[in-house]
Amino acid sequence: MLWVAFIGQIAFFVSTYLYVNQHPWLLLIAGISFNGVIGYMFHQRSKQIKNADRSLEQGLLSLMDSDFSVSIPTDKEDNRGPIFELFNQCADKLRKERQHLYQREMLLDKVLNTSPVVTFLVDINQKIIFANRAAELMFNDGNSILGYSWSEVCTNLNSDFVQALQQSGESIFTLKNSQGEEQAWHLAKSGVRIHQANNTLYLLKSITNELSRQEVQTWKKVIRVISHELNNSIAPISSMCHSGQLLAQNLDEPRLDRVFSSISRRIGHLNEFIKGYGALSKLKIPDKRLVDWTTLFDQIGALYRFDLITDIPNVEVYADEHQIEQVLINILKNAHEAQSETDKVSQVTMAISAVKPHGISIEISDTGLGMAPEVLENALLPFYSTKHAGTGLGLALCREIIEAHQGKLSFYNRKSGGLTVSIFLPSAL
Template sequence: MKKYLSRLTTRTKLQLAVVMSIALVLIPVLLLLNATSTQTIVVLIIALPVGWIVSGLLTQSVNSGIQALETGLLNFKDGEFSSLLAYSAQDELGHLCQIYNQTAEQLRQEKQWIYQRELMLDKVLQSSPQALVLIDSTDHVVFSNLSANRLFASDLRLEGLTRDALYQTAHAQIKQAMESGRDGLFHLKHDSDEVQTWHLSTGQFLLNNHLHHLYIFKQLTRELSRQEVAVWKKVIRIISHELNNSLGPMSSLLHSGQLLSQNLEEPRLGRVFSTMQERISHLNEFVQGYGKFAKLPQPKFEKVAWQALLESVAQEWSFQLEGQLPKTPCYADKIQLSQLLINLLKNAHESDSQLRDITIRIEAKQSGTQAGTLISVSDAGRGMSETVMANALVPFYSTKASGSGLGLALCREIAEAHHGQLSLHNRGDGQSGLVVKVFIPS
């Protein structure tokens, strides 16, 4: 009986309660009035249906309110907060429906706010230079950004791939770093680019009661290079300051000594003063050259006219132009770009290459998702060993007896000031020589 009653609606229960109450009241009254059995049955037959009908009419609003609340709660269950309840009777159920509508409106606004935040967060994560990969407990990728696609050399989205499928297009160093499960640095060596330094951060957390692993890859090559250059610049500024403090008094004393020795007939003093003057001049040029690297100004971007720029560079160093000049515009600092080409051509001429083997190629290029201009300066010298190539861009490093070790370092500084990059490559296909590539983004 109890199980059967539990299946009845609230309205039906109320109607049954009314009918039973009528029966419980009428039967004792009829007995007190000495009504016959027939009269009692007739009264009950009339009273009970009337009570059922009247109670049904009175509880109709209750049924409507309960149905409205049930529909609303089902909407909540499905995550739908935009539907409001139309029940507006001035009773307790109407008050509950009003509270429901207020709650639904608040939840709808919060859902829209969270949705906007998710869009913003997704935009930030997708445009982040750091590569992000999230893998669930079944070893499937559930989230990745565009930087991760580039890192894993995939043209398609990584979501849905298993961990093993993810490793198929990745470098062995990436797999080794991820499998180690530790935070730390690792290096990627590309066929056409310099060695890149990356940092991997790992973490794990529960999402929907399932363990997820997060991998964050950050490229530190440029940051380490920037810090290295900053240290060298500080050293250079200190050295230049100390040399300037000494060169000024030395020049003054030298001039005074030359004046005092004019009346002395001592040819050796002339040679001494001449040597001192030569060394002071050399030191001045030395300080000025290093100061140019330490105090490189911010580039002034303007449209580059390649033909005019190359003609001015050709007055300093000769070269052969390969291919056609690009038609797409390039914006850069003409003075700094000219200095970069002069330094690279100077190195090419000092590599004992023939004039016909010293070439410049300028072409429009796409580096990843970034469009720009690629400048390649080639020679036919001996090229560079791995040791020399690893240190060639470090200030003060030079394999030449009279070299300052600043030419390539200054070129790299100019390229990075233009938000580009410089890389060194030995020529392949059985040819000896070096190719210096400079990419300047549009």
């Protein structure tokens, strides 16, 4: 740009020179004008260079301040244009990288805060510098614990819990909750280096439900194997028994007929036994729909009497109504049978209430003798029963149904006597 102007000025000077040959006094004016124009051009060029330098300096300072939205205008005729273009490309790339990183951080934060795994990070000064939602719920009733001293948090914990958390590496331990139930936990503790600082990462996960599911799956496999073997034996025995009954009728031998009739009845009972356990091992996936609790309680009350001592909360619960009905009937049947073992006036009550954040709790209580500690511990296991004619199927099937609804079934003895069966059902689909 400058050299074009310079050539133009030379041409102007030559033409002026030719003209001033006839007018010499114009030569002085032309020289002064030429020097003024050249001086002005150099001044403008110097100003452009300073502005470009200032723009580049401001752009670099913006990048240092993590402001990647800055860009520098480019001029193709400026020899610094390629440098400015490269600067703009770098800023654009950094801007895209930051957006990508921000999205990843948002996703990671969402995953960590919705995860049931208790996750928190403690720095070298034993200060909590990160805690997800599960950690806040466990240690501070849902309130933030950022900046808290780890020793402060531990003062509100069970001593056995604190001792378990002090172990290094991975470990599994059990604790009792407020209702006296054993809860199994898996702890993973490791060192993490962040920004050149050493920190300790804690990952705490409840594995009680997983162990329970594994236990149920094991029982199902055992039941399927036993059912298969029993069916293979019952079929030919039943056929031979039927043939024996026909022979006994032809021989007119009443005693032999009674023997085969007795065997046939026991085979029928064994078939029903196998079918019952087949229901546990082949439970259908719940067909969840909005539950009409009023209608459901009326239907159940026609079979087993109970007193509903609370109002039905205005909480929409989606569940398989037939399966929930089966659970409630089984529990009410057990409650009435417990009443018959005492001399007290029969009283079975049911309470239903909303549970935060989203769900309901149903509690069925009786005034019977309650359960011995050993029975409480094993009541939900298949094949376990304290009844003479019991199969140990009912409560195991109830637990399987409730857990298929992502709920929880538990028992506890009442201080005033009797047993309470507690059912939690989430309201979400």
